[in-house]
Amino acid sequence: MNGIIKYLNHEVKKHTFDYLLLVTAGIFFLVSINIFKGERFLEFIFLLAFAGFYIIWGIYHHIIDDSLHLKTVIEYILIAFTIIFLLKIIIFP
Amino acid sequence: MKKLLGFIHHLFIPHENNNFRAKSLHPDFLMMYLVFALVLTVFSKTSGVDILGFATDVTAEKLYQLTNQEREKNSLPPLALNDCLSQAAQKKAEDMFEKNYWAHISSTGKTPWDFMNEKECKYEYAGENLAKNFMFSDGVVTAWMNSDSHKENIINKNYTQVGYAIVNGVLNGEETTLVVQMFNKPINPTVADVRSLIKPNSVEAKEMVQADKKLVVAQKTNKSKTNFSSFPININIIFMIFLLAALALDFYFAAKFNIIRFGGKNLAHFIFVTFIFIGLVYVFINGSII
Numbered sequence: 001m002n003g004i005i006k007y008l009n010h011e012v013k014k015h016t017f018d019y020l021l022l023v024t025a026g027i028f029f030l031v032s033i034n035i036f037k038g039e040r041f042l043e044f045i046f047l048l049a050f051a052g053f054y055i056i057w058g059i060y061h062h063i064i065d066d067s068l069h070l071k072t073v074i075e076y077i078l079i080a081f082t083i084i085f086l087l088k089i090i091i092f093p
Numbered sequence: 094m095k096k097l098l099g100f101i102h103h104l105f106i107p108h109e110n111n112n113f114r115a116k117s118l119h120p121d122f123l124m125m126y127l128v129f130a131l132v133l134t135v136f137s138k139t140s141g142v143d144i145l146g147f148a149t150d151v152t153a154e155k156l157y158q159l160t161n162q163e164r165e166k167n168s169l170p171p172l173a174l175n176d177c178l179s180q181a182a183q184k185k186a187e188d189m190f191e192k193n194y195w196a197h198i199s200s201t202g203k204t205p206w207d208f209m210n211e212k213e214c215k216y217e218y219a220g221e222n223l224a225k226n227f228m229f230s231d232g233v234v235t236a237w238m239n240s241d242s243h244k245e246n247i248i249n250k251n252y253t254q255v256g257y258a259i260v261n262g263v264l265n266g267e268e269t270t271l272v273v274q275m276f277n278k279p280i281n282p283t284v285a286d287v288r289s290l291i292k293p294n295s296v297e298a299k300e301m302v303q304a305d306k307k308l309v310v311a312q313k314t315n316k317s318k319t320n321f322s323s324f325p326i327n328i329n330i331i332f333m334i335f336l337l338a339a340l341a342l343d344f345y346f347a348a349k350f351n352i353i354r355f356g357g358k359n360l361a362h363f364i365f366v367t368f369i370f371i372g373l374v375y376v377f378i379n380g381s382i383i
Contacts, residue, residue, distance in 0.1 A: 007348040011360060022361060026368035033372055038226040038381025040267045047372075054365045058357060067355055071120060075357035078123035079336075083369050085130035086332060089137050089325040090377055092268065 018061045025053045044091045051080040105342040113352045115343035117335075118359075126332070133328065149270040150323070153179070153257035155230035156274065160247055160255060163238060167248045172276070177214040178256020182273035184208045185221075186260035189271055195264060197221055197383065205275060214256075216277035220246040224272040225264070226380030228326070233272055236382045243382060252276040270380075326378070333370045337363065 012019055029050040036042040058076035062068040107113045116122060153174075161171040185208045194200050205221040222243045227233045237243035246252070258273045344359040346352075 003351070004345060004348040008360070011358075019360070019364070022364050026364060029368055030372055030376065033376045037376055037379045040226060040269075041265070043377065047369075050365075050368070054361075058361065061358065061361065069355055072355065072357050074120055075118075075123060076362075078120065078127050079357075079362055079365070082123070082126045082130045082332075083366070085127070085134045086329050087369070087373065087377065088134055090329060090373070 015061065015065070018057070018064065022054070022057055025050060025057070040091050044088065047084060047087055047091070051084050055080050105339055107343055107346050107350070107352055107354075113347070113354050114356060115339050115346075117339040118343055126336075133325075137325065149226075149228050149259075149261070151227055151230045151233055151259050151270060151272055153259060156233060156257050156259075156272070157255065159230060159234040160274070163234065163247050169248060169250055170253075172252060172255040175214070175254035175256045175277075177212050178209070178254055178275045178277060179258060180256070181205075181208040181212040181214055182256045182258035182275045183260065184211065184258075185275070186258045186262075186271045186273045190260070190262035190264060190269075193264075195223075195225065195383070197223065209275065209277065214277060215280040217280045218249075218251040219275070219277040220249065220252065221276070222246050222274040222382070224274075224380055224382045225269050227270070227272065228378040228380075232379050233382075236379065237274075240382060246274075246276055249276065251278050253278050326373075329373055330370075333366055333373070336366055337370070340366070 029046055032046045033043050036046070055073075055076045059068065059073055062072050102108075103111055104117045105115050107115055111119070157172075157174055164171055185205060188199060188203065188208070189195060192199050192201065198204050206216075206219055209216060209219060222237055224233045224236065227236070234247075237247060254277050256275045258271075260271050260273075262269060262271070264271070340359045340363045344363070347354070347359070
């Protein structure tokens, strides 16, 4: 368990700004869909915006980290799009 | 059993045979999830409500039960379910789809009281609560109880009857489920007779509704059936729990064994999926009220 905390500490300390940015975007996403709840189209737009931000964040983060690779970008894109398509079924049944 | 455990180990624990990353997080598996999500999306569109169901489980029975529970908590007598009010509520919901609005008062100036009058639901006091795009009845009543103006209608001692309509249709180009709740206190028959002599076709009432004239553009009315299936919600929740578990386990063992590798950051994926999960559970299942 100590190893994980150490790893987490190291990762977050090393990229504090990046993770803060991602968490802030997440909070914005939740607040936005909470304000416009029931407005399905807007909810979907906010979901698209957050997923898009997440992909861009991933690319930016790995450039800074000097670990950018096509496979890494694809990983972010695949996760984001899977979530978008799955939630689309709920938002627009 | 040993084979199954081996497969689970391969799926979730990073080791040399899966290139030190949980197999469930490999690009080929991620691609499989995407294909699965795409198939589900296409399937839900082409099959329509009959297979996946309309994504709402709001029922008049449950709303009625929950409304009376709230009244009971406030030491008020239960409301009687009134057919006339339910018919007026149904008319109101259909009118909202037909005339393209989401408000207590229509674009042509028609009020909830006009719908009650049309159905000849004579009343002394009357009120209306509206909700749209909720997935569960509990969510509707909770949202109403969290709003002072709607709560005022639910726990109003002047009301003795209630009616409900839950109608599916297309509003503003979106599949929408509208919930209309109408309250009243029927007019004393003697007073009704007197009033009909003085003012025919007009009922004077103390209107308790909080009318918010937020108008939106809608297209047309179509469906009126509610065929709920929890399948889309369940599949989303199961998938996200699976993904979060895979990310957490992979992260845990990679940190434990001090594995250094190239690839996406599990912590970032975890944060992203967690926010989406919270959004799914707390927000997407809730609709709006006026």
